[in-house]
Amino acid sequence: MTTQANPFPGGIHPAYRKDLTSGCESRPMPVPKILVIPLSQHLGAPAKVLVKKGDAVKAGQLIAEPAGFISAAVHASSSGKVTAIGPVELPSGQKGEAVTIETDGAHEWARMEPISDPLAADPKVLVERVKAAGIVGLGGATFPSHVKLTPPADSPVDWVLLNGAECEPYLTADHRVMVERPDRIAQGVKLVRHIMGVSKVSVGIEGNKPDAIEAMRKALGDAGEVVELPVKYPQGSEKQLIHALTGRRVPPKKLPSSVGVTVFNVATVAAIADAVIDGTPLVERVVTVTGSGVNQPGNFRVPVGARVLDLMEFAGGYREDAAQLILGGPMMGRAAATDDVPVVKGVGGVLVLSADELKNLDYGVCVRCGRCLRACPNTQNPMLLGQLIEKGLFSRIDEEKLRELVLDDCFECGSCTFVCPSRRPLVQFFQMAKGYYRSQQKRKG
Amino acid sequence: MEPRSFTVSYAPHVHDGSSTRRIMWSVFGALVPAAAVAVYAFGLDALRVMLLSTILCVAMEGVALLIMRRDPAACLDGSAALTGFLLGLTLPAGLSNGIIVVGAFVAVIVAKQVFGGLGHNPFNPALTSRVFLLIAFPKQLTTWPVPRGLEDIKEYMGLAVTRTTDAVTSATPLAAIKEHAQRAMPNIQLNDLFFGVHTPGSIGEISALALLLGAAFLLYRRIITWHVPVATLATVAVLGGLTHLANPAKYADPVFHLFAGGLFIGAFFMATDYVTAPVWPLGKIIYGVGIGLLTMVIRLWGGYPEGISFAILLMNAATPLLDRYTVPTPFGSRKPDKAAPGQAGGES
Numbered sequence: 001m002t003t004q005a006n007p008f009p010g011g012i013h014p015a016y017r018k019d020l021t022s023g024c025e026s027r028p029m030p031v032p033k034i035l036v037i038p039l040s041q042h043l044g045a046p047a048k049v050l051v052k053k054g055d056a057v058k059a060g061q062l063i064a065e066p067a068g069f070i071s072a073a074v075h076a077s078s079s080g081k082v083t084a085i086g087p088v089e090l091p092s093g094q095k096g097e098a099v100t101i102e103t104d105g106a107h108e109w110a111r112m113e114p115i116s117d118p119l120a121a122d123p124k125v126l127v128e129r130v131k132a133a134g135i136v137g138l139g140g141a142t143f144p145s146h147v148k149l150t151p152p153a154d155s156p157v158d159w160v161l162l163n164g165a166e167c168e169p170y171l172t173a174d175h176r177v178m179v180e181r182p183d184r185i186a187q188g189v190k191l192v193r194h195i196m197g198v199s200k201v202s203v204g205i206e207g208n209k210p211d212a213i214e215a216m217r218k219a220l221g222d223a224g225e226v227v228e229l230p231v232k233y234p235q236g237s238e239k240q241l242i243h244a245l246t247g248r249r250v251p252p253k254k255l256p257s258s259v260g261v262t263v264f265n266v267a268t269v270a271a272i273a274d275a276v277i278d279g280t281p282l283v284e285r286v287v288t289v290t291g292s293g294v295n296q297p298g299n300f301r302v303p304v305g306a307r308v309l310d311l312m313e314f315a316g317g318y319r320e321d322a323a324q325l326i327l328g329g330p331m332m333g334r335a336a337a338t339d340d341v342p343v344v345k346g347v348g349g350v351l352v353l354s355a356d357e358l359k360n361l362d363y364g365v366c367v368r369c370g371r372c373l374r375a376c377p378n379t380q381n382p383m384l385l386g387q388l389i390e391k392g393l394f395s396r397i398d399e400e401k402l403r404e405l406v407l408d409d410c411f412e413c414g415s416c417t418f419v420c421p422s423r424r425p426l427v428q429f430f431q432m433a434k435g436y437y438r439s440q441q442k443r444k445g
Numbered sequence: 446m447e448p449r450s451f452t453v454s455y456a457p458h459v460h461d462g463s464s465t466r467r468i469m470w471s472v473f474g475a476l477v478p479a480a481a482v483a484v485y486a487f488g489l490d491a492l493r494v495m496l497l498s499t500i501l502c503v504a505m506e507g508v509a510l511l512i513m514r515r516d517p518a519a520c521l522d523g524s525a526a527l528t529g530f531l532l533g534l535t536l537p538a539g540l541s542n543g544i545i546v547v548g549a550f551v552a553v554i555v556a557k558q559v560f561g562g563l564g565h566n567p568f569n570p571a572l573t574s575r576v577f578l579l580i581a582f583p584k585q586l587t588t589w590p591v592p593r594g595l596e597d598i599k600e601y602m603g604l605a606v607t608r609t610t611d612a613v614t615s616a617t618p619l620a621a622i623k624e625h626a627q628r629a630m631p632n633i634q635l636n637d638l639f640f641g642v643h644t645p646g647s648i649g650e651i652s653a654l655a656l657l658l659g660a661a662f663l664l665y666r667r668i669i670t671w672h673v674p675v676a677t678l679a680t681v682a683v684l685g686g687l688t689h690l691a692n693p694a695k696y697a698d699p700v701f702h703l704f705a706g707g708l709f710i711g712a713f714f715m716a717t718d719y720v721t722a723p724v725w726p727l728g729k730i731i732y733g734v735g736i737g738l739l740t741m742v743i744r745l746w747g748g749y750p751e752g753i754s755f756a757i758l759l760m761n762a763a764t765p766l767l768d769r770y771t772v773p774t775p776f777g778s779r780k781p782d783k784a785a786p787g788q789a790g791g792e793s
Contacts, residue, residue: 008776009776010776012461014459014461015459169459239776239777240776243776243777249776249777250777251777252775252777309446309447309448309449310446312446313446317446318449322451323451323452324451324452324453324454324458325449325451326458330456330457330458330459331456331457331458331459332456332457333456333458334456335451335452335453335454335455335456335458336451336453337450337451337453338448338449338450338451339448339449339451340448351458353458357459358452358454359454359458359459359460361454364465364522364563365562365563365564365565366564367465367468367524367563367564367719367720368564368719368720368722368724369465369468369719370670370719370724371463373724373725377776378775378776378777379773379774379775379776380775381772383724384768409775409777412456414456414457417456417457417460418457418459418460418461419461419463420463421463421464421465421467421468422464422465423460423464425455427455427456427457428455
């Protein structure tokens with residue numbers, strides 16, 4: 001029996017352009033001369049640095065430990081010498097502390113001890129391992145995985161979901177992981193089931209990846225059900241995916257565990273298996289390099305901390321008319337001002353657009369066409385909110401309900417902005433308003 | 446490799462290519478069949494009214510933008526042209542140039558720019574202007590030239606006709622029904638209402654076929670949704686049917702009500718105006734029902750033979766209210782449809 005996915009309201013159909021790289025097997029990128037490893041590659045407190053300038057480090061060595069429960073460990077991705085510790089530009093656009101390592105080319109490993117017979121081990125030991133391996137959500141949100149594996153006692157989890165939707169156009173990194181390492185994902189699924197004491201596992205994969213669906217069905221067997229999802233953006237958004245696979249709706253401002261669900265990206269589950277079975281921490285991830293601005297689109301296994309410019313050099317370089325560098329996908333990715341930024345755990349794609357693909361940033365007034373309302377996967381009102389924010393009428397949005405429903409629950413998928421015929425920068429308006437509220441709350445204490 | 450700089454912008458970095466300009470001109474294009482039928486039926490006089498109205502609206506918008514120190518080139522965004530075109534389509538062929546100038550002024554300046562221009566006008570500018578002209582110049586606005594295709598106008602509906610200096614005029618089918626009730630019916634051919642080449646009326650309202658072609662295009666291109674026109678037409682049909690059943694001698698049948706007058710141009714092209722119509726599906730349906738209801742109340746029992754213009758303007762006034770009270774439940778806010786553990790309801 002195959003389960004039908006529950007549809008979500010709204011959504012859009014951008015040009016997916018996945019065929020540029022979906023057939024490209026992931027190739028390992030050689031360790032570059034310089035690695036820039038930020039201390040904050042995850043949601044939560046930045047990790048606390050454990051090394052100092054001049055220290056020799058090995059691949060897989062812990063260089064920063066989690067600073068609190070919601071934080072994640074950071075490891076050296078290769079062996080070499082720490083040459084600097086200080087602020088660098090991060091893919092997020094902000095400055096952040098990073099450890100710079102000059103690699104020695106030997107790539108000498110310092111792995112953790114593999115856990116033998118992990119399915120008989122105490123789940124607590126396994127969670128500790130996941131935490132020690134610095135594993136965070138690889139879908140882009142980079143939420144520390146050990147936190148997800150230990151849901152609060154008052155909201156027990158009975159259903160684990162794997163996100164293989166990969167609804168962002170262009171990106172095929174998760175697709176490749178599912179095709180190339182399905183057995184590793186299946187091992188990870190068994191570990192997660194054991195850790196969380198959950199028997200129900202569903203994997204959601206968009207229908208445009210039939211080879212991944214087949215590979216995952218074969219590898220998982222009885223360990224979990226693979227559900228083919230309709231191809232619609234943002235199918236891979238957490239709340240939309242939960243509804244698609246379980247029929248449960250996560251209320252605004254609530255976490256998935258409030259409806260008994262936890263979601264992991266497929267690549268994250270593979271990383272959990274790597275950490276437990278091989279003792280390898282999260283020091284590498286698959287990155288899709290694609291777009292009309294690159295010479296050879298492809299998928300690469302990139303050491304965490306490798307700079308984009310080194311990756312691009314290995315990947316075949318830019319085309320002449322390369323104009324925009326996007327870290328992530330075209331819908332939610334961030335345009336970087338320079339390629340002198342490191343690939344971090346949350347970066348699944350490097351998209352280079354050519355000059356003629358640059359978006360016209362002129363925008364007009366809202367004509368109330370309602371396209372954004374029909375595109376919003378949360379059935380919210382981007383148009384009204386955008387107008388209020390544009391006019392600076394923050395006080396009007398202060399009404400608790402509107403704020404809760406509209407601002408706090410908007411995950412900035414960009415569907416409204418994608419369809420707006422007046423090209424209004426709605427997502428940017430929302431980010432602006434969110435920043436305003438955050439600063440207000442800070443002021444209030 | 447040396448570090449390189451790149452252009453930055455905000456996400457999303459792709460767009461579906463739609464534009465307000467293209468939408469406006471698409472609606473404009475969807476009205477061309479109706480305009481073509483009008484020119485065939487009424488001759489170059491219809492063309493004069495439509496062209497003058499369109500050009501004047503665009504020009505006045507440009508001047509208004511200039512005065513307000515905005516970009517005057519924005520007058521070419523299609524919205525002023527569409528307003529002018531729609532206004533022209535709601536007027537009788539043969540209307541004098543002076544009245545068209547007044548109409549364009551009321552549409553673009555009074556009904557639109559005074560309220561803040563594109564996107565801010567509470568009432569449909571073309572209809573506001575049409576209703577203003579109807580009240581200010583009642584005689585001129587109800588002097589309907591008879592389409593040239595008719596040889597013997599006296600035979601047409603068996604009604605008295607008046608000869609003006611240069612054109613021959615007659616009553617519209619709705620006016621004939623208003624005045625003579627069902628006695629006028631035998632003279633009204635559904636065929637004529639459908640093809641429009643023999644029916645007196647506003648320039649753009651005469652051919653149901655041409656309007657339906659345009660409407661199909663707009664629906665196909667998803668420029669308009671079905672909610673407003675379907676709700677409007679269904680309400681008119683139901684009310685027309687009920688009154689006809691109650692008193693067939695007095696009230697015309699629903700098919701006549703659907704095809705006569707400005708119902709199609711109103712329901713598909715005026716009531717669907719983005720700026721002045723509600724945005725949520727439920728609000729659109731209530732709005733459409735209201736338009737149908739008010740149209741029929743005016744047609745059947747009011748002082749005017751046709752009520753669609755008034756009906757749309759009245760419902761325009763209800764739009765902010767409808768927008769406020771028809772907001773659908775945001776995704777996830779509903780109580781979970783399958784209960785999860787830890788919540789009342791038990792196992793899923």
